[in-house]
Amino acid sequence: MTDRASAQVLDAPFGGFAEGQTRGTFMRRAAIAGGAFAGGGALLAALPGRAFGAVGPEQDVEVLNFALTLEYLEAEFYTVAERNNFLMGEAREFAKVVGSHERDHVAALEKVLGDKKVKKPTFDFGNAVRDQATFLATAIVLEDTGVSAYNGQAARVTKPVLAVAASIVSVEARHAAWVRDIVFKRPAPIAFDQAKSMEEILAAVKATGFIKG
Numbered sequence: 140m141t142d143r144a145s146a147q148v149l150d151a152p153f154g155g156f157a158e159g160q161t162r163g164t165f166m167r168r169a170a171i172a173g174g175a176f177a178g179g180g181a182l183l184a185a186l187p188g189r190a191f192g193a194v195g196p197e198q199d200v201e202v203l204n205f206a207l208t209l210e211y212l213e214a215e216f217y218t219v220a221e222r223n224n225f226l227m228g229e230a231r232e233f234a235k236v237v238g239s240h241e242r243d244h245v246a247a248l249e250k251v252l253g254d255k256k257v258k259k260p261t262f263d264f265g266n267a268v269r270d271q272a273t274f275l276a277t278a279i280v281l282e283d284t285g286v287s288a289y290n291g292q293a294a295r296v297t298k299p300v301l302a303v304a305a306s307i308v309s310v311e312a313r314h315a316a317w318v319r320d321i322v323f324k325r326p327a328p329i330a331f332d333q334a335k336s337m338e339e340i341l342a343a344v345k346a347t348g349f350i351k352g
Contacts, residue, residue, distance in 0.1 A: 199300045202292045204257045205337055206304065207248040209288055211259045212349060213281055214241035220268045229321050230271055233278070237314050244307055251303065260350045267349075275322050282315035284343055290334035 217238030220226060226234050249256050267277040289308035293301060316326035335343075344350065 194295060194297055196297070199296050200252065200255050202296050202304075202337075203248055203252055203300065204255070205292065205340075206289065206307070207245065207252065208257055208260065209285055209340070209344070210241055210244045210248060210307075212262065212344065213285060214238065214245050215262045216264055216268065216277070216281060216349075217241055219262070219264060220274055223268055225269060226271055226274065230275055233317060233321060234274075237278075237317075240310055240314070244310075247303070247307075251300075261352045262349055263351050264349055275318060278318045279315065279322070279324075282311055282318060284335075284340060285311045286315060287333045287335040288337075288340040290332055291336050291340065293334070 217234050220234050221238055264277075267273050286308055289304050289311065293304065296304065312332070319326045319328075
């Protein structure tokens, strides 16, 4: 999308489409963004590997660092999008509010982990933080991935950590519903959210190429 086209994004209720852009155009972009989570990409050494130990403090640290890395990704995505100042309408408000939430999630997880926290990776989100339609399509995939990731680790942590995770995943689900509403998709398309393993999430995030080191 050119700068001129970007400036034509409609500021309408549930807006987010550029002038002249059809729902079909948006869905094609969404498919491209979603496909990035299934294709090849750069290796993601920053994320911890999967462990098979019993539930306990050590596994809690592993799972929390896994969650923290995903939160670093989401927080940076929204922060850079806000900084690039290309979003309009409800998409702009979405990025502002959700970005604040994700940064709070990062701070909370860092506090819990203390000196055991992983290092924040470096990122490159490409056109996803420069074009509104691509941003919204990517946000849907990121939020859905976050919900699946938290759900997939529920049985692998102690009750105190589960309580922390539950307070985050419910908010992530609201983010996913909100961004769907912006692009005229059903906010709650299914009765049960998927739970994905750490391996599945790691493969999906590696495939984006968003994390560079």
